[in-house]
Amino acid sequence: MLSDPDRRTVRALESALLSDRAFARAVLPVTRCLQALSGPVVVGVADGGSLPALHWAAAEAARRERPLRVVHALCTPLVLDPYGVVPAAVDPRARDAAAARLLGAALAEVRRTAPEVQVTGDVVRGPARRVLPAESRDACLLVLGSRRDGRRSPLRPGTSLPRSVAGTAGCPVAVVPAPDGVDPGGRESRVVVGVDGSAHTAAAVGFAFATAARRGAALTAVHAWCPDRPADLEAVAAPPATTEAAARALLDDAVGRWRALHPDVPCRTEVVRGDPVAALLTAGAGAALLVVGSRGRRGVLATLRGSVGRAVVGGAAGPVVVVRHGTGQAPRWGAGPSRTTRIGTGRPPWTPSPSSS
Known part of the structure; x- marks a missing residue:
């Protein structure tokens, strides 16, 4: 693996x-494939709730035959006082020792x-919302833990670190909830993916x-549809049977090309009338993995328009x-090093000190 200076040089x-556009167009398809194949699986850990994600990430790294990189983001807490914002009165050495x-x-x-x-692993200084997307640029998969809030409806997800990072990461993001997020034998050997044709x-x-x-x-591809609304004051709309047939054709087209590339994967399709979130949560109950796409919207736009993911x-x-x-298809070439800083240990990056093992 490359050290930080080597990665900055690369x-x-x-x-x-890649400042030459013709060269960039010719070489990017190859570099995209290499990036997806060669990157490590990265997992973020924090105090409490990270063990299921850690186990899941280790199992996924073993399946992919890729190294695992463990990252802990260490952010200095801030407090407000009458004179402004100042660092909290926490002993830096004790905080660093706890992180190690x-x-x-x-x-x-x-x-x-x-x-x-x-x-391998690192403690990286900086807020997790900045550290983890930066780490994802060189990863094939980013894994995060999550705690479910039973008081909140899944149709109104609010904000959380996994949902925030998933909208900005440079690779696919796996969110593993506790306590049943460990990769157990009890879950069905089934993968579910949501398809909307976009x-x-x-x-x-x-x-x-x-x-x-x-x-x-086995793979299950799910597409949710709703009856057409009237297009004018005369209440002219396509019959539900026509809309359902179009939905089935859309789903078959979306999975057809991938079936040809993976003929050994048993795949069935489900066309469900109703809300896409409810359809995916129902289809994904008990599955080993649920996969969704995302446009990567952030902030107010995501709140106003909503997001199935x-x-x-x-x-x-x-x-x-x-x-x-665009994940894995548009690497941030020339983005430069992250402004996060690592806690120096006198050892190469990604290698823990003996006292931390």
Whole structure:
């Protein structure tokens, strides 16, 4: 794996080469494939609720035969006082030592439960909402833990770190809820993917087929439809049977090309009349994985227009992977190094100190 200076040098070279648009158009398809194949699985850990995500990430890294990178974002808390915003009165050495212990415990747990996986880790200074998207740029998958809030309806997901990061990450994001997010044998060997026929779900369908092939699992593709509304004052609308037939044709077309690429994956389609969030949560109940696409909307636009992916992440009882539109297809070449800083240990990055293991 590359050190931080090496990665900065590579990005500088990429920026210089890809400033030539003709060269960029020729080489980007190859680099996209290489990035998706060669990156590590990255998992974010924090105090409490991270163990299911850690186990799930280790199992996924073993399936993909990729290394696992464990990241803990260490953000200095701020407090308000009459004179302005000042750092909280917390001993930095005690905070750093606690972060190192947390990381060391996570690494030890992975080595105990998945000894075949090459695992490394870092404590990275900065807010998780900035650290994790930066880490995702070189990853094939980012894994996060999540706590479900039973007081909130899944149709009104609100805001949370996993939903925020999923909208900005540079790779697919897996959200593993506690307590039933561990990759157990009790869950069905079945992958479910939501399809709406738009361009942003094509990557999600491809990801779902590849995941099902890797796991030796069956795939269920779900498309929800609603009857046409009248187009004018005369209440002219297509009959429900016509709309349903069009929905079936759309779903068959969306999965047809991937069936040809993965002929060994058993795939069945479900066309459901009703709300897409409810349809996906029902179809994904008990499944090993639920895959949804995302346009990557953020802030007010996502709140006003809504997001099926955000709602599914908030309501699903099992692991959900959000594949953002353009994920793995438009790397941020020349973006430069992240402004987050690492806690120095005198050792190469991604290698924990002996006292943390």
